[in-house]
Amino acid sequence: MPTSETPSERPTIALALGDAAGIGGELAVKILSDEEVLENARLILIGDRRQLETAAAMLGTGLDLPDCDPETDSPASLLNLANIDPAAVSPGEASRHTGAAALENFATALRLCAAGGADAVAFTPFNKYAMRLARPDYVDEIGFINAVTGATKDGREFNVLDEFWNARVTSHIPLSQVAERITEERVFASIELTDQTMRNAGFARPRIAVAALNPHAGDGGNFGHEDDREIAPAVQRAKEKQISVEGPLPSDTVYLRAYKGEFDAVLSMYHDQGQIAMKLIGFDRGVTLIGGYPFWIATPAHGTAYDIAGQGIANPNATKRALLLAAKLARQGDLVPADAASRASAIAKATAEVSTAAP
Template sequence: MSDRPLIALALGDPSGIGNELAIKALSDEETFEGADWLVIGDRRMWQLGEEQAGTALELPDFDPAHFDRAAFLDLAHAEMDAIETGTSSMAGGSVALANFDLALRLAADGAADAVCFTPFNKHAMRLGDPSYVDEIGFIKRAIGTDVSGSEFNVLDEVWNARVTSHVPLSEVAGLITEERLLRAITLTHQTMEGAGIANPKIGVAGLNPHAGDGGNFGTEDDNIIAPAVKKAAEKQFRVDGPIPSDTVYVRALKGEFDAVLTMYHDQGQIAMKLIGFDRGVTLIGGYPFWIATPAHGTAYDIAGSGEANPGATIKALQLASRLSRRSNPDGFAEAADRLANVRALAASARDAA
């Protein structure tokens, strides 16, 4: 048995700062020592990242018979002439999708204990695959599951969960149901307990201004959110709400809540990025393995400059390692015993790309 998890790190959008971030994060000694690493991408993109970061991090090509701590799985699939730094493209989106897909399938196959990825650009992803909506839908398709996981934004101070995610604001109110709320509260509780936060306190944000103000500004808070919170409390979850969304984070930062459950994407994202933009991690829970990435985007405006801050990427990689250890207290199978099938999966990924 090994005391280190094996994490599949998929390189994200090649036109953004992801290659640079991966180099810088794995150059951090504490991060590197926390796990074994299988980096998935195109070797030419990795070399570009080394140039951008001003740091050489030589990883051997993946060989299942001689894997030792870290390796690079080269899909050699990037259309280099069609990828321009700082610009979204179909070629860039296709590369990121192929990397992520393989990392997910490796984890589903048991070869990896967790998946991490550097930032994606959703416009590029949709150019690469018009059916792409968001990471949750892609994960379900890649690993062949009907389970809908959920994204959590994680800071040391507070977690953020949400009932709806990547949907138009005009559709949010119609998607707020007691069933969805109870499912979100339950998954938040289970995921945080899995991360070592016992019996977390969850503050549920209201949907409307002043949480509806008794029906003056909408009825969803009184008619849907409040009953769902009551039912969750009856199930012994530590939950309170609906709480006006303009004060719920103030209360959380004072220690009243470990997590805030918001009704829609930006209701929580704005607050979390103001609190800790360079430290935030997006954690995807609800699947047999953890998935983590920095909470910020591809930063096309500084791509290639060498200025990318790896703080959130380091946090994401370390969180995935820590959660994997907690999920597997008895240790991990040796890498050599579970990497034999990687080449076959990689070959199919190359063919698909």
């Protein structure tokens, strides 16, 4: 990035504070002193100033963060929703009010980006149990994004580790339901979406490996028929569309092959098939990226780390990588710096409908 850029010429990232009982406030405060992040992106933090002040005091540092002002071109600012009192938060304990605040923060960030006030969204870790306490129908980020933005087509979560990507056919469902969801159409659509999303992210022709569902890729039907009957035909259809794809490949070796450079991405069949591999390879570097929407959404791949909340020892590296990746991807689009009036209008739209009961 040219050092001559002003903050408004950099990609603007709406950074929603996650669960207040976890490490999100600490991560945000640490990021605010990271020169590399602030040289590559302009940050608008969204949440409660008191949450950040509590984290800064715990870390023994100050909090030099102005309120978000459309007239001021600051490298970082805060859209203060004043929605969570730290005195009512027990570190490491999920609660309805921490979940409600996280939902408000996320919805506001999504609305701000949809209104043109930011180029990408990021968030520090959420706790889904807490969010369900506040919103019982909450399933995952995809469903919530659809509800807030009115999207008619689901996006998809990707795990990114350096230049290595992982995608999923199924995600947040019980393991007992996975096999019935592995259909030729679903696998084919997932291959297509992975290919298109990675092309949008700058890959000329991504090389995709499709993981098998069953041990030894089904072993010719001895260990199940999904690999032969559903996954293999989907891979063949994708090849006929000139997508660079191979599979189904045994999942106990495909991640080693990909990480050594044979593939750019692996398409896993279920959540933990890919998550375990990615977190073993680089827990402190992994980023979860949500694509398929008009703007990118990124977060560290780890969780709220309740076990170390309030101790000041959280590692901000994955959060930093999430923000840098979001800024990099946003730069590949058409960045048009908004004027003060446009920024003010976007902020007004983002905050006019703040509600945890419904998007």
